[in-house]
Structures are given as structure tokens and as C-alpha cells.
Amino acid sequence: MSTQEDSGVPFEMCNGQQHLRLLELPSALLEQITSKRLSNLTLKSATPNSSSQTSANAVLCTDNQTYRVRQVQSSNSIYVLQPSETSPEDGFIPTIGLSAIAQCTATLELIPEPASATPFLKQTVPVYSGPESGTQLPTASAPLEKKNKHAILERAPCSLGEFNKACEELCVFEVDGQAWLPTASMLANVWKSIISGATMRSVNLGEGFSIATLSRIVEEDGHPTALFRAVMDRLSSNDIELMDDYAALSREKAVPWVGLVLLQSHHMSTEAVLLSDFLQDWQNQLLEDWRNNAKLDALKGKYSQPGNGRIVFDESGGSASASSTPAKSGRNNTRKWHEKFKNARR
Known part of the structure; x- marks a missing residue:
């Protein structure tokens, strides 16, 4: 063969x-x-x-x-x-x-490589410190260019899921096609409006409530509705889907978040604050049954104690939940009837 x-x-x-x-x-x-x-x-x-x-x-x-x-x-x-x-x-x-x-x-x-969009957002998104933030006039050398979240995402070196997570953590909100990053002082003021409105309307934030009930009050205090809803998204309970007109806040999320934005707010105006004053302020801004959870363990890695019974926000302790840019607006936006319920909350 x-x-x-x-x-x-x-x-x-x-x-x-x-x-x-x-x-x-x-x-x-x-x-x-x-x-x-x-x-x-x-x-x-x-x-x-x-x-x-x-x-x-x-x-x-x-x-x-x-x-x-x-x-x-x-x-x-x-x-x-x-x-x-x-x-x-x-x-x-x-x-x-x-x-x-x-x-x-x-x-x-x-x-x-897990990517955090937080540093990118802090460098890219303009800071919102009050209503005057949106009144910046364009100039010939620096025209005002509006960028919404979608436009920012296209440049962000991270995935959609990581981008959305960072936006939620920082309470980034959007008004008229422009994304904004609220300062810690603004977030603290919005929360004070929320807690004061809840006290006035006898709303239990932890058991579910109508968003519209508090939205009107927060808006009357001079805060954008979109910012209010961003805070609701940030603090809403995981087991309850945030609907158009219904929400329930998580104690595990709200307690440390409130403490952090308050501490950052103090950090913007002074180097350190008395620990006793900070803890009292923190507790006063929480629901009655949440106040026992206002302990420093909830802020682990986010503060330092320089001595003399004082506490200061420590930027090296971890990523912050709000922009550390100094706010231009103070507490003048808070309505006078807030003080009426101050003693009742203590």
C-alpha cells in the first residue's frame, strides 16, 4: 500500500x-x-x-x-x-x-481594580453651599457649562454602579441639568429641616412617611427638592424601596451620617469642638429612640481627639460623606419656628 x-x-x-x-x-x-x-x-x-x-x-x-x-x-x-x-x-x-x-x-x-468615584466627583462637580451657588454668571474666559450626571459619568474612570454608589454617598443632586455636590453644612441644614418638620407633623422617620409631607417644609426653608430627595436616597432603609411618595429611614445609616456631617460642619468653622457639645448636638438631631446610638464608635476612623476634651473631623481617617469645601451660607435659612421645637427634642 x-x-x-x-x-x-x-x-x-x-x-x-x-x-x-x-x-x-x-x-x-x-x-x-x-x-x-x-x-x-x-x-x-x-x-x-x-x-x-x-x-x-x-x-x-x-x-x-x-x-x-x-x-x-x-x-x-x-x-x-x-x-x-x-x-x-x-x-x-x-x-x-x-x-x-x-x-x-x-x-x-x-x-x-475597585474604583471609588468619590475623589473624581469632588474634583469635578461644583460645590453647592446655598441658593447663591447657582447664580454664578459666565464670563468670556470661563463660560458656565452645565453638566448633568450623565455627562460627568462619561468622563469618570469607573463603572456605572461605582459612580452611582459614590453619588448616593455624597448626596449629589441635579437641578436644571446641573449636578451639584452639597457641603456638609448644607447637608446638616437640610437634616435639621427634616427633623424639625417631622417633629411638627408628628412623622416617625423610621417607620415610613409621605415624602411630600416633608418636601414642602424643606423647600420652604430654601433647600432644593432634589437635594432633599438625595438625602432620602442616602438614608432610606434597604428593605424598603424608595417610591415616589413614600420612604422609611434606616437608623443604621442615619445615626452615623448625621454625626459625620455635623462634625464636618464644625470642622469648617473651627479646628475643634468640645466633645460634650458635639455629642449633645448630635443627639438633639436624632429621633428619640435613636439617641442612645449616637456614640463615637459609629464614627470610627473619621475623627481625632487633639486633647482638652475636644474632637475634630479627621480627613485622613477615611472618605467623607460630604464635600469639605467651606460653605458660604450659614444657618440663616432655618426658619424661626425650628427653635420652638428645639427644647421639645431634648
């Missing part, structure tokens, strides 16, 4: 090499891409992290995850191949071979 000699697979190098990069996908991302559930992939630019040694300037974002793109050089010869048909000689049948269309000297790796 005769045998046919196996001469292997024909191989050739194309003259015009294409410029390609191989992208190495993590198993989790590969599974997500190949699943039936559609996932959005966005490639964004990113500034290098000063705390790391990486020079990466691009990130790949899914709906809820951010991957740092890193280029890795390879000492191996890596070719991208595609099937090709060799030109037949006279009397011979064309054969199928492989052609090298590109040589990749480097590959792109995707490294999972």
Missing part, C-alpha cells in the same frame, strides 16, 4: 502586517461576555494613581466593575494567524494553510 508524505501545514508571512493587540480576559469577565445577559463595556481614560507604581492610563468598565488596562511586553514570538489558500502550481491542487497577519510583541491585561 502506498502512503502519502505529510509535509505539514503551509505557513507564510503577510507583507502588510496589521497592528493588533491581544487582550487577555479574566475568567469572570469572559463568562459575563459569553452569557446571554448583555453587558456594556466602556473603555475610558484614567489618570495614574499616585499611590501606586502603575502608569496605566486606561480602564475598561462593565456595569459594576472596573478593570485597569496594563500592557505587558512578551519575549516570545506571538503571531495572529488566519486561514489562507496557497497559490497552486501547474497540475497541483490548492492547499489550505496559515498566514501570519500580525506579530504581537505585547499583550493587554485586565486587572480588577
Whole structure:
């Protein structure tokens, strides 16, 4: 019986090499891409992290995850191949071979890197310290350009889920197509309007209430309704979905948040505050059955005690829940009837 000699697979190098990069996908991302559930992939630019040694300037974002793109050089010869048909000689049948269309000297790796949008938002979103914040007039050199959350997200080097989480933590709100970052003083004033309105209307914030009931009161105090709703989103209970006209606040969220914004407010006006005064103010701004939870353990990592019985907000202790930019507006927006219920809340 005769045998046919196996001469292997024909191989050739194309003259015009294409410029390609191989992208190495993590198993989790590969599974997500190949699943039936559609996932959005966005490639964004990113500034290098000063705390790391990486020079990466691009990130790949899914709906809820951010991957740092890193280029890795390879000492191996890596070719991208595609099937090709060799030109037949006279009397011979064309054969199928492989052609090298590109040589990749480097590959792109995707490294999972949880991203916090908080620093980006603090640098990008204009600070809201009162009604006068929205009255800035444009100039020839610096025209006023409105940017809503969607426009800011397109530039944010993070995923949609991470962006929304940071916006909720910071109570970023939007009015007339412009996103705003409220100062701690503004958040403290909004909360005082909420707690005073709840006292006046006999509303139990922890058991559920009509948002419209308090929205009108907060608006009369000079605060945007969108800011009020941002605070509701930030403090609403996890087991109750925030509806158009119904909410219930979580004690676990509200108690430390109120303490933090009050402490940050003091930090804007003075270097330190007496611990006893701060604790009393904190307790006075809480529901009666929440006051026993106003303890320093709830603010762990967010304060320092310089001595003399004083306490100060410590910016190095962790990410703050509000902008630390000094507020231009004081407490003059609070209505006089707030004082009427001050003693009742103690």
C-alpha cells in the first residue's frame, strides 16, 4: 500500500502586517461576555494613581466593575494567524494553510481594580453651599457649562454602579441639568429641616412617611427638592424601596451620617469642638429612640481627639460623606419656628 508524505501545514508571512493587540480576559469577565445577559463595556481614560507604581492610563468598565488596562511586553514570538489558500502550481491542487497577519510583541491585561468615584466627583462637580451657588454668571474666559450626571459619568474612570454608589454617598443632586455636590453644612441644614418638620407633623422617620409631607417644609426653608430627595436616597432603609411618595429611614445609616456631617460642619468653622457639645448636638438631631446610638464608635476612623476634651473631623481617617469645601451660607435659612421645637427634642 502506498502512503502519502505529510509535509505539514503551509505557513507564510503577510507583507502588510496589521497592528493588533491581544487582550487577555479574566475568567469572570469572559463568562459575563459569553452569557446571554448583555453587558456594556466602556473603555475610558484614567489618570495614574499616585499611590501606586502603575502608569496605566486606561480602564475598561462593565456595569459594576472596573478593570485597569496594563500592557505587558512578551519575549516570545506571538503571531495572529488566519486561514489562507496557497497559490497552486501547474497540475497541483490548492492547499489550505496559515498566514501570519500580525506579530504581537505585547499583550493587554485586565486587572480588577475597585474604583471609588468619590475623589473624581469632588474634583469635578461644583460645590453647592446655598441658593447663591447657582447664580454664578459666565464670563468670556470661563463660560458656565452645565453638566448633568450623565455627562460627568462619561468622563469618570469607573463603572456605572461605582459612580452611582459614590453619588448616593455624597448626596449629589441635579437641578436644571446641573449636578451639584452639597457641603456638609448644607447637608446638616437640610437634616435639621427634616427633623424639625417631622417633629411638627408628628412623622416617625423610621417607620415610613409621605415624602411630600416633608418636601414642602424643606423647600420652604430654601433647600432644593432634589437635594432633599438625595438625602432620602442616602438614608432610606434597604428593605424598603424608595417610591415616589413614600420612604422609611434606616437608623443604621442615619445615626452615623448625621454625626459625620455635623462634625464636618464644625470642622469648617473651627479646628475643634468640645466633645460634650458635639455629642449633645448630635443627639438633639436624632429621633428619640435613636439617641442612645449616637456614640463615637459609629464614627470610627473619621475623627481625632487633639486633647482638652475636644474632637475634630479627621480627613485622613477615611472618605467623607460630604464635600469639605467651606460653605458660604450659614444657618440663616432655618426658619424661626425650628427653635420652638428645639427644647421639645431634648
